[in-house]
Amino acid sequence: MATDTHPEVAALLERAHRLGSDPRNTNYAGGNASAKGTVTDPVTGSDTDLMWVKGSGGDLGTLTEAGLAVLRLDRLRALRDVYPGVEREDEMVAAFDYCLHGQGGAAPSIDTAMHGLVEAAHVDHLHPDSGIALACAADGEKLTAECFGDKVAWVPWRRPGFRLGLDIAAVKEANPQAVGVILGGHGITAWGETSGECERNALWMIRTAEAFLVERGKAEPFGPVVEGYGALPADQRRAQAAQLAPLIRGLASTDRPQVGHFDDSEEVLDFLARAEHPRLAALGTSCPDHFLRTKVRPLVLDLPASAAPDVVVERLKELHTAYREEYAAYYERHATDASPAMRGADPAIVLVPGVGMFSFGKDKQTARVAGEFYRNAINVMRGAEAVSSYAPIEEAEKFRIEYWSLEEAKLQRMPKPKPLATRVALVTGAGSGIGKAIAHRLVAEGACVVVADLNGENASAVATELGGSDKAVAVTVDVTSEEQIAEAFRTAALAFGGVDLVVNNAGISISKPLLETTAKDWDLQHDIMARGSFLVSREAARTMRAQRMGGDIVYIASKNAVFAGPNNVAYSATKADQAHQVRLLAAELGADGIRVNGVNPDGVVRGSGIFAGGWGAQRAATYGIEEEKLGEFYAQRTLLKREVLPEHVAAAVFALTGGDLTHTTGLHIPVDAGVAAAFLR
Template identity: 50%
Template sequence: MLKNAGEQRLENLWDESRAAGMSESEKLLYRSNLLGSDKRITNYGGGNTSAKVTERDPLTGETVEVLWVKGSGGDVGTMKLDGFATLYMDKLRALKGLYRGLEHEDEMVGYLPHCTFALNTRAASIDTPLHAYVPKKHVDHMHPDAIIAIAASAGSEALTREIFGGEIGWLPWKRPGYELGLWLEKFCLENPDAKGVVLESHGLFTWADDARECYDLTLATIQCAMDWFADRTEGAPAFGGAVHESLPEGERRTVAARLMPAIRGMVSGQHRMVGHFDDSETVLDFVNAREMEPLAALGTSCPDHFLRTKIRPLVVAFDPAKKNLDQVLDGLRAQVAAYREDYTAYYERCRHDDSPALRDPNAVVYLVPGVGMITFAKDKATARISGEFYVNAINVMRGASAVSEYRGLPEQEAFDIEYWLLEEAKLQRMPKPKALAGRVALVTGGAGGIGSATAEKYLAEGACVVLADIDAEALASTKERLVQRHGRDVVCAVEMNVTDEAGVARAFAETAVEFGGLDILVSNAGIASSAPVEETTLDLWNRNMEILSTGYFLVSREAFRTMRAQGIGGSIVFIASKNGLAASPNASAYCTAKASEIHLARCLALEGADAGIRVNVVNPDAVLKGSKIWEGEWLEQRASTYKTDKEGLEEMYRNRSMLKLSVLPEDIAEAAYFFASDLSAKSTGNIVNVDAGNKEAFTR
């Protein structure tokens, strides 16, 4: 067994009392989840695990050997048992007789479904032969930064021998596939005492005949590499030392908040992109370093890295000492265009006659000296994960350049992975995006009934949502409820008072840093008041106007600024009221403020049209369910006005409507979705009444 040279830093999480009652397939899942729980062991979606298990054949009743292996597209850290493909080992061995050589290896993937055990619908991955032909019961294939740093170094074979002796072997670069599976089998047969192998520019394979032993071996191998690097790099400046100093955290986020909408607008030509910002210590060490630009230009090494991050990042020409942000923004379009031209030239140099068409030529990763790293992708999770992968690449470059010379994959090899026909087929199988995929929405009054229902609708249709509200407690609980339903990546919350000019600006800056920009504003924050005019105080009048008129102006102004910076249009939806069109007794302040909202929306529709910014209004009436404005004095006041009690008020409103129906928050959300979506792409300056019918509020 490999021995650890230094302090134990990878925790062995195996609990033998828990594993004792598990089947072999359950132990495989347990091992997989443990390995995937630490990103130093493997990145999200990266690596594979397998076990060769004795099973009862459901057709013959005989015992057969079955390969359980992580299926295509899964993640070892979060997968369940149904994430494994299962294949007859005798049929996998029979495939060798069908193999026609390297030029035809891709066709072997088409045979894998014929090897399926027990009608399992989980698709087998391209890595299946790499596990099948290793003559051991249990196999782990991981992508640890410390191992890839060895694999991506000049002289990686010699480094592997120096670190591991003969226990871990080495194989030169070979694209994952059937041929590499045969290489691994040959290596194992020729080196029966080897416990694993480092694959050049790729990762680590380890194997054993016991699940616990395989797990322990994988950890010990990675720890050995980590300790070796620690011994040789302690105290040495990373990447040739720093040439920039990081800006303070608040300034970093301010720069990111201005850069991200501008970049987002430039890269959202084919589809809306969502951003992610990372200013962790690891990222700042790299973006501030002397060797950052030449290392970044070499591209990434591990196939998983550049499939997520493209072959190389774009380095934004920001100087934190000069704080030349305005100059950078002026020149950013030329930088982005130059990257596209360079990527297109790379495609043309490397393409084959049957290569898939050129994909989006924009960068995924943007490195900003003194500030951090920005990533853009079709959705938030992918943008975040792409950033995590580039952090892995940074760690690899740090290790490799410290002890040797870092080497990215040769350009043609990188292209052949990125535009692999099998990879293209996987992309084509992805589900059609939802209607609001890639869109970012900010909802004021997001913790209330209408606001939370609108957020729920937008999230269900694929949008990222920022909830803004003045009520911190309600905001936190609403956010957590939506996170439980839709995931943490797509929901965030900002405490905001719509009458606080600086607070509104901060909330929009946070939105830009969190998601990259803004496509949809739902201006919904509100209050309600009821009093005869002679009893309406100036404070009550001003409070209505500040929240329902000035507040709507302040959030709209910030939305316009962000949307114009992006240059890709947008949609603003005002949640006004029937009372903005139809007067009500004892509510002059409220009705006047709501009328102001409606007219402001008309003015903004005129101003925004040239930039593709649409502004429309939804007019609810008597939405009692879940609405905070109906929880206090407003309810009592309206009940008094209409001479009924609290319980009778909802029935009174229902019977007052032409359709005799109650209006619910979900009804308003549907109208807000219509105006946010492409269904209303040719509508601006419009009003939709969702009031179950009220002739006084007819807009004509």
């Protein structure tokens, strides 16, 4: 933290980090916190009262000073005199810009008024499950009084905005003994004259509500377990989830491609096992943060866990069609001429009894967080049903939030997606060399990557380099094993929803004259590269056909696929096999929208696992040069006189899959700096 950070800001950030790091207090990117303090105005030299508040889109747990909006308190509070009323209150967000102090800082959020108008030095607005349970109970106002007495007041549901800030300020003024409020259908707001007091008040409200729900709540708020709807054994349900994931991802990607996430946590499985889950799921979520991530309601499979797989598949398709029709009708019921266009009718949450929850988003983090929000919603429903009945805000209000012009403006400000956003790639031999470079390039362009390698430690290290589980996962795979390949695709399905970009890169190289090449050499070379890439491509085709989203398969072949060189019969023959697989599969899979292309590198010495494993020494001996000069030797025999690096091969893979060559299949791209004898004819 900068040494010139204002003491109140330092206290605010420390408090935000503590509150935001505990999911019992608030969900990811949910809620906001503020502090007020005095600084010297650099223009007038006089004291000026400021407010620092978490800006739009930030997260409390990771909040930095740059993520705070900084406003002059006098100007912010002067907006009360020009407030045009509820019907035009969206205009007030633009007015916040005229209250900003200094340069930089985050954009003020819609909740800025809540913090600025309340007469307290520190204010926290949070979305704890326990608080929202009271806020969404049918008799929430009565329960709030029973739970907190007169120390916490009730504010009826109102859409976030300037009017809500005025309401909270008025309630605080009328209830000087209160330390906070429950916001109907929404969350909690607490305050204090110091950062510590504010934090203590917020935590007291949250923990008191938790204890109240436990002490007052009935034992089975979701009803009894229904026969056939209980959780399947762990291995069985995860196998079934992996089988269903590509189909469900494809359905959820009807309007636009999505990345998936799977959750079979105890609270999800218990909810789906209980009698009341269809009724409660149909009511939808309530807190704005929840349904903006999860849509107003999930798609719920209405079959027991024991249902036959083919029956489940057909029923999911039927339910998806019905969901889209119902969502379109919801939009038509509430849309006005001023409403943004419908953003898509596919579900963000799909619930399968006995198996778990599938959630979807524009990237892995968004998909994962959507699932976390629905788990929050389950906790809210459990709490509300335990002491009362769950009563979320009305559908029309949900629509006003979901298709709010301010929410649309926020979406329009989002950065343009990267070229490979929503793509899930599986790269074999990705623990080193060319495969590692490909994995890095694909993640840099927006893809999620399954790093597959025979060396599990190398694969794990690369996945960590790439940013962890929201970007990449590691799998140990021997590409000669059908079961290990199938398991790799199951891992991809559970991690990201499926696979739609596969790079066949795994390989070895055995460089010997014909008479020294054994049958074992020949078989090993072909088992790993020719047979291995065939097995990987076959499993990829199964997944891609289930998704019905098209896809890409790329073979890292070689210049040797078309060039006849000495002492290299096993390697070159298997590369020719791979090269022809490209043509054969391009012809067969084109009707499914699956493109199959190849890259023919040559002389990739630096960073290459193959060359480091003995191939370099063998080739150097063949050419009669020192091994450390092999890269230079290869470069000098090319037309461009340039050495080929793993990054150049990765660039070719991106060129084939990044969106500019959408009508290209069956192609081989040479990445050899120009070897005339290997020109494709």
